Amino acid sequence: MLSSFSVYAIRVLALLFAIIPHEVAHGVAAYQFGDTTAKRQGRLSFNPLNHIDPLGLLFMVVFHFGWAKAVPININAFRNRRAGLFVVSVAGVVTNFILGLLASILWVKMGGQGLLGWFLEEVMWYNTMLGVFNLVPLPPLDGSKVLLSFLPYESQDFILQNERYIYILLVIGVMSGFIGQLIAPVMEAVLTAFIQLGLWL
Secondary structure, three states, X not given: OOOHHHHHHHHHHHHHHHHHHHHHHHHHHHHHOOOOHHHHOOOOOOOHHHOOOHHHHXXXXXXXXXXXXXXXXXXXXXXXXXHHHHHHHHHHHHHHHHHHXXXXXXXXXXXXXXXXXXXXXXXXXXXXXXXXXXXXXXOOOHHHHHHHOOOOHHHHHHHHHHHHHHHHHHHHHHHOOHHHHHHHHHXXXXXHXXXXXXXXX
């Protein structure tokens, strides 16, 4: 039987395998489109200290809802603003789904046994959760930025300038449990698909 400290330590480690690649992916994608902001601020590094918000990490481990330090993005620096906004927005989600899939395959091949099996299960869960959660189309989540990429520039600027006010909708949705109920079946479907693929391979 693992101690409570060991349980939380494994959760934190697994969470780092989800949060850090997600944020780095945003920064790398932005850099490819000409925005050097993340690179100049050291956000293309895998150093956890560059990405972790201590309170957000604590909430994620305890309540399964939290946040990391947002990667700074300057959409006006993109060579192609519309394409850049779309690609940068989906980069983190795609990265999470790839890592979730890889963890699922390894978990299946190992039979889900032992400490490593549990760690892989946590990596699989956190990556899938972050990927699905970030597709919710409410600021400041990635799903809202995907939608923004299809809007006129004036509308993009207005929403980006006021998203801190719209953010309250996300807080209400999370605290009320509505968003959790919304994404739960999607998460289950994605996890099932990942595991089924692992069994097929």
